[in-house]
Amino acid sequence: MSKVFDLKGSLRGRFAKNLRQNKEKADSRASSSPAPIPKKYGSDSDASSDDDADYPASYPGSDDEEVAKGEESNPSSTLLDGDFLEFTSGRPLPLTDRAKASFHMSILNDTLFLSIINVLDYSILVGIDEEKNELVVGIIDFMRQYDILKQMERVGKSIPMVVGSEAPTIIQPPAYKSRFITAMERYFMTVPSKWTAL
Amino acid sequence: MDGHIPVAEHPKEATDRADTKDEEKDRYATWTYCMNCRKVVTPLSYISDETWNYSFGKFLELSFYNKTASINAPEHQCHCQLQVHSTLYFGCGNLAARFSYERIRPYNVFLRRYLPFDEAFHKKFTVLELNEIMMSSSDLFERFNKHIETTTSDTRALFKSAVNKPEHLQTLLSELHVIGKEVAHASSILKSKIVSVTNSYNSYNKDAESGYSYGEVGSAPYDAFSHFPWHARRYLFLLTSAWNERLGAIVQAVSSMNKVVAISQKLSIGGRSDIGIPQGVGADGELDEVIDSMQRLKEIKEVYANFKIGDMDIQSNLVSLPDKRAQEVNDDIEDDDFNTEMPVSVDDDIQINFSEEVDADVLASRQRRSVKQVEPNLLPSRRGSEVDGRRRNNIPPNRRSKDGGSYNSQLPQRDSFASISSRSPSPSPQQRAKAVSAGGAVKSAIDRFFRGRGKEEDITTVDLGIFNQGRPRLDPGVGGVVIPVFDDQPSTIIAHSLASVDYESQFRRHTRTYLKESGSYKRGSAGNDELISRGIDQHRSKKEDSRSSRRGRSEQRRNADKISASMAQMSNIKIDIEKRMLVRNKTHVKHTFRDYDEKGTQIAKFVCTTFWSTQFQAVRQAFLKEKESDKAPGFTYGKNLIEKNFVKSLQASLSFAAVGGKSGASFSKTTDDRFIVKSISRTELQMFLDCAPAYFEYLSKAFFHGLPTMLCKIVGVYQIGYHNRETGKRTMEQVAVMQVSCGCNFYLFVESPFTNNGIIRISSTVATCQRSLT
Numbered sequence: 001m002s003k004v005f006d007l008k009g010s011l012r013g014r015f016a017k018n019l020r021q022n023k024e025k026a027d028s029r030a031s032s033s034p035a036p037i038p039k040k041y042g043s044d045s046d047a048s049s050d051d052d053a054d055y056p057a058s059y060p061g062s063d064d065e066e067v068a069k070g071e072e073s074n075p076s077s078t079l080l081d082g083d084f085l086e087f088t089s090g091r092p093l094p095l096t097d098r099a100k101a102s103f104h105m106s107i108l109n110d111t112l113f114l115s116i117i118n119v120l121d122y123s124i125l126v127g128i129d130e131e132k133n134e135l136v137v138g139i140i141d142f143m144r145q146y147d148i149l150k151q152m153e154r155v156g157k158s159i160p161m162v163v164g165s166e167a168p169t170i171i172q173p174p175a176y177k178s179r180f181i182t183a184m185e186r187y188f189m190t191v192p193s194k195w196t197a198l
Numbered sequence: 199m200d201g202h203i204p205v206a207e208h209p210k211e212a213t214d215r216a217d218t219k220d221e222e223k224d225r226y227a228t229w230t231y232c233m234n235c236r237k238v239v240t241p242l243s244y245i246s247d248e249t250w251n252y253s254f255g256k257f258l259e260l261s262f263y264n265k266t267a268s269i270n271a272p273e274h275q276c277h278c279q280l281q282v283h284s285t286l287y288f289g290c291g292n293l294a295a296r297f298s299y300e301r302i303r304p305y306n307v308f309l310r311r312y313l314p315f316d317e318a319f320h321k322k323f324t325v326l327e328l329n330e331i332m333m334s335s336s337d338l339f340e341r342f343n344k345h346i347e348t349t350t351s352d353t354r355a356l357f358k359s360a361v362n363k364p365e366h367l368q369t370l371l372s373e374l375h376v377i378g379k380e381v382a383h384a385s386s387i388l389k390s391k392i393v394s395v396t397n398s399y400n401s402y403n404k405d406a407e408s409g410y411s412y413g414e415v416g417s418a419p420y421d422a423f424s425h426f427p428w429h430a431r432r433y434l435f436l437l438t439s440a441w442n443e444r445l446g447a448i449v450q451a452v453s454s455m456n457k458v459v460a461i462s463q464k465l466s467i468g469g470r471s472d473i474g475i476p477q478g479v480g481a482d483g484e485l486d487e488v489i490d491s492m493q494r495l496k497e498i499k500e501v502y503a504n505f506k507i508g509d510m511d512i513q514s515n516l517v518s519l520p521d522k523r524a525q526e527v528n529d530d531i532e533d534d535d536f537n538t539e540m541p542v543s544v545d546d547d548i549q550i551n552f553s554e555e556v557d558a559d560v561l562a563s564r565q566r567r568s569v570k571q572v573e574p575n576l577l578p579s580r581r582g583s584e585v586d587g588r589r590r591n592n593i594p595p596n597r598r599s600k601d602g603g604s605y606n607s608q609l610p611q612r613d614s615f616a617s618i619s620s621r622s623p624s625p626s627p628q629q630r631a632k633a634v635s636a637g638g639a640v641k642s643a644i645d646r647f648f649r650g651r652g653k654e655e656d657i658t659t660v661d662l663g664i665f666n667q668g669r670p671r672l673d674p675g676v677g678g679v680v681i682p683v684f685d686d687q688p689s690t691i692i693a694h695s696l697a698s699v700d701y702e703s704q705f706r707r708h709t710r711t712y713l714k715e716s717g718s719y720k721r722g723s724a725g726n727d728e729l730i731s732r733g734i735d736q737h738r739s740k741k742e743d744s745r746s747s748r749r750g751r752s753e754q755r756r757n758a759d760k761i762s763a764s765m766a767q768m769s770n771i772k773i774d775i776e777k778r779m780l781v782r783n784k785t786h787v788k789h790t791f792r793d794y795d796e797k798g799t800q801i802a803k804f805v806c807t808t809f810w811s812t813q814f815q816a817v818r819q820a821f822l823k824e825k826e827s828d829k830a831p832g833f834t835y836g837k838n839l840i841e842k843n844f845v846k847s848l849q850a851s852l853s854f855a856a857v858g859g860k861s862g863a864s865f866s867k868t869t870d871d872r873f874i875v876k877s878i879s880r881t882e883l884q885m886f887l888d889c890a891p892a893y894f895e896y897l898s899k900a901f902f903h904g905l906p907t908m909l910c911k912i913v914g915v916y917q918i919g920y921h922n923r924e925t926g927k928r929t930m931e932q933v934a935v936m937q938v939s940c941g942c943n944f945y946l947f948v949e950s951p952f953t954n955n956g957i958i959r960i961s962s963t964v965a966t967c968q969r970s971l972t
Binding site for chain 1: 302303304305306307308309310878881882885886889892893896905906907908909910934936937
């Protein structure tokens with residue numbers, strides 16, 4: 001397994017690099033958030049800002065702190081959404097049609113289940129095995145419920161939100177779910193084979 | 199495989215070529231560059247309006263999907279492949295778009311449906327552990343031999359002086375000799391046992407490989423083999439601490455005799471000429487001491503009289519347990535946050551029992567001593583009685599002996615040792631009262647306080663090294679399985695609890711309740727076990743069948759019947775598992791256990807609450823098995839087997855860097871790469887407890903109804919409390935045990951001292967073994 005990504009579907013502060021920097025100088029947080037997607041793939045960064053349009057600045061909060069807390073144990077290795085886009089050059093990762101189908105179904109089932117039990121903040125762990133050309137995936141961290149505290153956090157985090165920064169990861173479960181699904185659609189794509197039914 | 203068209207557009211800032219000929223800003227131009235010839239092979243030309251009406255996607259498809267087409271550029275002698283070599287450019291104004299072929303290797307997605315036990319890994323691990331035990335134990339035996347040697351020569355030296363009774367010295371020497379023989383005996387037994395366990399496992403394994411290549415874990419030889427290291431360590435611990443006790447008594451006797459010698463010499467120098475037996479007041483305390491230590495030696499000897507070194511049966515429960523336990527367990531039912539303070543240590547605990555057999559001269563000296571304490575005269579004698587008091591407190595075996603009888607054990611196997619203990623004399627309260635003087639009680643309390651630092655004993659005992667680890671005094675679990683506990687590894691606490699007798703009985707109670715409530719369901723879990731065992735039997739018989747060279751057709755048909763029958767059984771088992779997974783009753787199991795030191799003082803207390811025990815057990819049965827196979831259905835199931843292996847996995851884990859999790863909580867991974875033990879917050883636990891029925895329902899759909907899911911399965915949720923009375927440290931944490939999410943080759947991300955880049959791969963067995971063995 002050459003790389004492991006922890007994907008949440010939001011680009012805000014989700015660079016492993018950023019995390020390390022943030023730890024060093026916490027002040028630079030706001031400026032580092034926009035994803036530095038390479039210029040030549042401008043179309044993809046458009047796509048991600050489309051996503052932001054779906055989740056305007058009224059979704060407050062930032063996962064910077066949360067991520068910094070949550071993943072600083074392994075800052076050098078588990079990579080985040082931003083790194084994923086960098087790794088794939090902003091293009092979706094190709095999956096075989098069958099893999100993508102079951103992946104998609106699983107995502108739908110799991111996120112639906114989790115949003116029904118009012119859980120959010122889960123992420124998907126994607127390990128890429130380049131030798132076997134295989135992804136090993138699993139949804140993790142699904143133990144956080146959207147409760148009063150979380151609502152407070154949401155309000156609290158809305159204050160430092162700057163216009164133009166990425167959507168935060170703390171939002172209501174259904175919104176979290178649809179953002180998650182959209183992001184997964186954007187990150188992974190089907191590659192049709194000869195036998196793919198259209 | 200066919201190449202696929204990457205329909206990826208790369209809009210690009212216009213290059214120099216784009217604006218070489220800017221005739222009209224709004225018209226689209228196209229040109230082709232050949233990557234093989236490294237030049238532009240079709241010059242820039244404008245796209246006509248008619249062309250612009252065609253489908254652009256179709257155009258690209260035709261250009262790139264066609265493997266055989268070549269670039270049509272005769273003027274440049276370029277006949278390269280259109281598909282792989284051409285780069286199509288389209289430009290307009292200052293913009294240009296480039297299209298080229300790129301081969302895509304689509305990924306497969308690996309979804310883990312089963313998480314089987316990695317027997318090979320554990321075998322390697324066990325072998326390493328056994329090696330470690332071999333080495334450390336021979337080292338330890340060596341140290342004991344040395345200790346015995348020096349003590350023997352010390353004792354021999356005492357013969358020079360006539361002060362001490364030669365029969366006492368003889369007793370000491372013979373005792374030393376006995377211990378020496380025991381050391382040799384134990385060493386040879388351990389070696390032969392390790393060899394025989396390994397051999398029987400190996401030969402069994404060979405059998406298994408020649409027959410069926412999988413699924414033979416959990417059978418008796420494997421069990422014996424895999425549990426052997428810790429069993430052996432516990433055995434060695436109990437054995438060697440007994441030696442330590444005996445040697446300690448001997449060393450004490452010798453040192454007090456030496457004192458007597460010294461004092462008598464002093465007295466003789468001081469002008470007194472009665473060198474014979476020092477009846478003088480001065481040496482009285484020391485004489486007491488000698489007599490006491492002889493007495494103690496005798497008692498210890500009695501306690502260990504039937505201690506069979508050869509009896510290294512895996513079932514044996516060598517330690518006798520303090521009777522305090524039985525009471526405290528009852529206290530605990532209410533004791534949620536272990537607020538129970540250290541029980542006020544009762545002085546009886548450390549008093550010697552003066553049995554009927556006490557020598558007359560012992561009693562006499564005792565009386566003398568009590569007089570002395572009231573009226574101390576000479577300085578050396580006072581010091582002597584102090585030492586005496588302290589030594590007295592060191593005397594544990596009687597505690598043991600008195601406890602052994604009253605210990606009410608739930609364990610199915612009682613070994614000989616407990617019965618030995620019960621045989622030794624237990625004192626009547628009056629006798630005890632007689633033995634304690636008020637001053638002595640206070641003094642002993644103070645002594646105990648200082649002894650808590652454990653300096654004094656180190657001189658007279660041999661350090662047990664690795665055999666001291668893992669809290670070997672804890673009760674063995676069901677079937678005598680020894681599961682060590684390491685304070686810094688929560689998973690070991692869970693493992694110990696899951697294997698315990700108490701857990702088993704509480705678990706059974708929950709199962710029974712469920713069966714009663716769902717009256718319609720006749721076959722209980724017992725029935726299920728039966729089913730499983732029947733499945734196994736069939737599997738075995740089938741194996742035998744396959745070995746027999748000739749088989750008639752009828753036999754084949756019978757086998758087919760058997761297979762279909764076991765298929766039916768399997769679906770029954772499945773239904774049973776599903777039902778148990780969907781039980782909505784709370785089936786939490788709370789298990790408290792304690793560790794005691796050799797004096798019976800409680801030194802640590804552990805509480806492990808297993809939430810939703812039966813449901814999670816069902817989850818584990820559905821998930822932690824081998825892949826389903828037609829060959830031997832039924833065999834892939836097996837409640838005990840899966841649970842045993844689960845415990846085995848949890849038994850050794852490696853912590854991630856200390857920080858982690860949302861609240862700076864810990865993360866650890868079992869060394870066999872199967873599970874992550876993750877700390878969760880109280881709120882997360884609460885959330886899970888609320889949603890657990892939904893979770894189980896969801897999982898049952900995934901396991902039994904083909905619902906695709908990628909949820910990282912949680913296979914157990916626990917709350918672990920731990921209070922170490924020696925360090926005063928107490929913790930309470932909630933953990934979730936879940937599958938390792940990124941397959942078997944997941945990396946452990948640690949800021950590790952072992953590697954520079956902070957990544958260690960846990961499949962390197964040696965590193966992990968080092969950690970868990972040292």
